[in-house]
Amino acid sequence: MYALLAHAPDGSAVSVQLLAPDGSPAAPAKTVALNGLADVVRVLEERHRPRWVWDRAPHWYPGLLAANVRVERCHDLALCQSILLNAESAAAGGYRQRAIPVPADDGPLPAAQAQASLFERPPAGSGWDQATTMTELMSQMAAIASSTHPARLTLLLAAESACALVAAEMQYEGIPWREDLHRRLLNDLLGPEPAGHGRPAKMDALAGALRTALDAPALNPDSPQDLMRALHRAGIEAKSTRSWELAEFKHPAIEPLLAYRKLSRLFTTNGWAWLEQWVHDGRFHSEYVVGGVVSGRWASRGGGALQIPKQIRGAACAEPGHKFIVADAAQLEPRVLAALAQDSAMAAAGRDKDLYAGIAAQGFGGERAMAKVALLGAIYGSTSGESGRLMPQLTRMYPRAVGFVEDAARAGERGDTVSTRLGRSTPPVSPEWREGQRSSSAEEPRRAESAARSRGRFTRNFVVQGTAAEWACCWLAELRRRLRALVPDSGAADGTPRPELVFFLHDEVMVHCPDALVDAVSDIVHESSRAATRLLFGDIPLEFPVNVTVVESYADAK
């Protein structure tokens, strides 16, 4: 059963249409005023558990969540369209010609905005009407049905849509964040909060020490050019002002400079201004952008949710009566590679929990760090340095796995598209790229070769990173489904504490969990990872182990 949500001709009303699984109308379309939508959705959800079809989840779902309405599943037309437009497995069906451009993302509906914070985007404008929504849904169904791998594509689109729900719910819940602890940390490291636009005391002191050490009284340490000139005058012949490079030099200026850099980063990115802007009522609310990365990974917008430095994770604390369950998939990308390539030797190395240790034992004299560098080098396309030197050894040990990424790289260099396990494909190369390959071989061969190798590294990594993103997406979807079964919406409505997914970072999830449910949720995290593995790869002789820690504070995970 599907339920279409679309805009009625009157901008303040919504059209709701129930559809049978074959797409035929199961009831007459209803028109509902915007402020009555949540109640209608609630009733239909309880009665039919439909798959909600909408132009994009971030347009509709925040408003429903604000009205305390959650849904089981959806079909996010915008997300599915962006996958189908590139998907090689669906290329033959003519979907590309029929696809209707999705209207720009102009934020949640006005009804949701009334309850939203001051920082939301400007008022929503256009959205699809019912006929358009219906037409696009039918086009997408046809594209899936006529694809070479309908089951995989169906799974990918369902999981991606589930993630759209997860992302909206995570943004709504927010990460529990102790502002007082964060402020204490800032005070300890930087000194008291500076008034106006001044620098914190400890940064000021370090800047002074730096100016003295370089004999440059007017130096602005934030200016790379300024800094470079001063360093050269002091006899420090650095090629850039990157910290790791400067650390090579012995000079009295280096220590205060590196210390200044560290504090400056904290102050500008996660200082008092960040707290002010992103933390409200004890929660850090960020916006997640599902499928925001070409590979299918999530991105985020505002607040840098996917780059929370380890330094400040102590401020993320579970609320009284709760714990954080932090789970991360161990060596996800290398394991994905072993599964994709069906490399039984590498799978054997991953029999125990630590794949890198297994590989090290098989051929790197037990040096785990060496095995890790070699394997990541193969996935990233490294040619130089330590990992480049280790490649021949890795190739001897795992010809199938290395051959798999090499094939993906060669395809990319030729300008071909490559695809993930479930069928997400790289965008086609631009005409300029192809023209560059064709024409410039005579006069500027190096440019063309460099562009080809660069794309090779991209496609090499895409198949692994993208399939890992699919595994994580399925994991998240399975996790959400099981958590909902553990504490149904009907139970949560009366105030029963419920475990909430509050954070997701590529291969890591965090659940804010009532104490009494910690064991049950930990089990669910593991079950969900096994389910994800089976969904992607079927029954394979390779596990995807998950490290689970139960902590009060995010800083204590791992």
Add this chain to the structure above:
DNA sequence: TCTGATCGCGCG
């Protein structure tokens, strides 16, 4: 004075 590119660095 505004805008887009670049640098440097945080995360996986």
Add this chain to the structure above:
DNA sequence: AAAGCGCGCGATCAGA
């Protein structure tokens, strides 16, 4: 130790 993949963000810099 510092290269190979994917990002977001803030400050500076270059050019209009």
